[in-house]
Amino acid sequence: MASALTDKLSRLVKQMRGQARITEANVQDMLREVRMALLEADVALPVVRDFIARVKEKALGQEVLGSLKPGQALVGIVNKELAATMGEGVADINLAAQPPAVILMAGLQGAGKTTTTAKLAKHLQEKRKKKVLTVSGDVYRPAAIEQLRTVTAQAGAEWFASGPEQKPREIALAALDYAKKHFFDVLLVDTAGRLAIDEVLMQEIKELHAVLNPVETLFVVDAMQGQDAVNTARAFKEALPLTGIVLTKLDGDSRGGAALSVRQITGAPIKFAGVSEKLDGLEVFDAERHAGRILGMGDIVALVEQVAQGVDMEAAQKLAAKVKSGDGFDLNDFLGQLQQMKQMGGLSSLMDKLPAQLAAKAGQVDMGKAERDIRRKEGIICSMTPHERRRPDIIKATRKKRIAAGAGVQVQEVNRLLNEFDQMRTMMKKMKSGGLMKMMKKMGGMKGMPGMPGMPF
Template sequence: MASNLTERLSRLIKTMRGQTRISEDNVQDMLREVRMALLEADVALPVVRDFIARVKEKALGAEVVGSLTPGQVLVSIVQKELAATMGEGVADLNLATQPPAVVLMAGLQGAGKTTTTAKLAKHLVEKRRKKVLTVSADVYRPAAIEQLKTVTGQAGAEWFPSDGTQKPRDIAAAAYEYARKHYFDVLLVDTAGRLAIDEALMAEIKELHGVLKPIETLFVVDAMQGQDAINTAKAFSEALPLTGVVLTKLDGDSRGGAALSVRQITGAPIKFAGVSEKIDGLEVFDADRHAGRVLGMGDIVALVEEVQKGVDLEAAQKLAEKVKSGVEFDLNDFLAQISQMKKMGGLSSLIDKLPSEIAAKAGQADMDKAERDVRRMEGIINSMTPAERRKPDLIKASRKRRIATGAGVQVQDVNRLLNQFEQMQTMMKKMRGGGLFKMMKRMGGMKGFPGMR
């Protein structure tokens, strides 16, 4: 939905460039484009009708002030109403209860409940400093139990064993008792799913809800399911008192369609969004920021957070100290900079959060090439000896041939990397005497260190 709606609105803004006021006619033109984009994204028809009616009411009463154009005012109204439809702002987990706080994960098979359970465990361990226990009540798929065990370990939480011979309610009760006795803050319960809604599934999850009395009941839904997601959401919201929604696969092509519908159909706030397959690929859902991404305005806040999360400030300070003291910037330092970028999710992850017009200029083909170049550079440096990395001047013709063979590249690729390294080394030399510190201070990257306030 994102690219489709962005394209339609961008086209409309251009056609309205010469107009000076908002009229019934240009509002109708815009609403037609918005309606088509929403319907093509499988947003539920009642949701579309309500959304269009609200936008029209606000648009006809809006004034065009200052340097704004009618098109810009209309897009601003659309963004605000998108955010309002998805819930406005942020709604994090409510854990204000006698520990352990129980969180029940509900949804169909294939929506990503198990991986989302582990991602949520990681979020709670790292962001909220909670002691977390996970358990699988999916007795129909032994693989799901093993999967939860594996991903829970990756998340830094603890897993409670269960098997297919037990009843889900007995598993849940035993896990709760273990969590209580061992002073866990949160118990995350992964439940069984089906390929479609059926009575057995609903009866089982209602029984689990009655046994556990969870403070949070989260409905996990695949954002790319479109109209199916809406029907599933309706069935689960009728069976359970849902307290929140988790949208998975929000990095797919149809971003936004399910987000608009599910919030309105269930009445429950969207609390989290799965944005990648990685264990840390879960974001607290911010409706305002997501509305900006849907409209192609990017998410600069998420970009900054991504960079801050990936950058090792201690390593950055050591590099600054090293350069300041006059020690040569070497290939180990160069490799460390490449690793920093990979920690931030690579170029594609960062570009995706930029406004669409900037991302479009970069181009996916260019991004793919850049990612390949980065991997090639890393492979070349890893093929060098420790002495060669410390003293690149040692690398002459015979060494270049050996390094190229080890990395599976051509000698000219090794030459290209060394040229790029020399340019970086020259830049670092120019920053001696505090230049690098000053640059980092301007960027705000060293605020946490003494003397850099």
């Protein structure tokens, strides 16, 4: 995420921290570098000018000049102003309305609007415990209606049927009536997108807005569009009273410009960020934490949240009780550890939230290879019989050949997995005295991280 900008700014952060004395000259040098980094990251010019002016005013004030550690104070100012540019703190979604609260999803075709609608449905159900209905008003692309039906089902929400022969206004009113009669808390309306902004699109979505009177009008924009994202956001803001922005594909945005520009250009707060293609890959946007990521400071809070969400504590407690009772650690338990790693969103997703220095060390490990290793080990264990998983000691030469053939790997890979399993089983035996749960709580579920002995890879 915003890797090019992060690289430049994290280098500057190191230089600034080392400054024993702040003068107008070295502030000017630093701001020149920041300005170039922001422009190269595709941040809109008016946003860059405003940002630089604010940092300069505060950097040359007593706040920094009178500080015992002026370099660190300067970093603090840059961090604070980055967060202010993207909006202060967290802008929560507003559901304070007579049910159903209507949320209108707007944006261009290809921005990820339909998938984001399903992600938001999942988020509202799991995090806010709401009963959610989705409907598609995109009558120009029948595939869009079917896509919303599919992803809504995957999200566990309910979908209201619509067809290309209907008018968007009719669809919206019918869905609203259904949502009222069946006591839904939230109605998510996916609207038609175009490849470019046109008058017909704007007129149609204005009419939908007037009919539905939504409590939230969210503009879904592709972060990878850079400067174009800002231009389209501005056009939609002029047509609609936008209440919030959802930035999609933030995990693929190497420049970071959209996140810094779109808030200031439109005046609407960024409420959510799409950070992966999975349906749970939607994060509530926190400007201060995102600023920390851009400056290479990482986002430890998000890392802990991701790990906590991925770790099945009930399963961990069962495993602890099993080991403590003397039943032993078997390959089914080992497989469970591997699968929990996958539930945490993968190693690369975790690395993205580490501070730059730690991420650089972890980056020496090929994350893609590590994730492939996890999948390979999972395949090997799945090629074993239930009896072999419960009694790994019976796996000798003939069984190893059969398992290797079933998993499509060499026998050496099976041997390597069994050796790693033995290491982990030995560690579990040492924890039999009751320290296993303490260890798991301390690790926070960080099983399988590079450099941790006896872990799954």
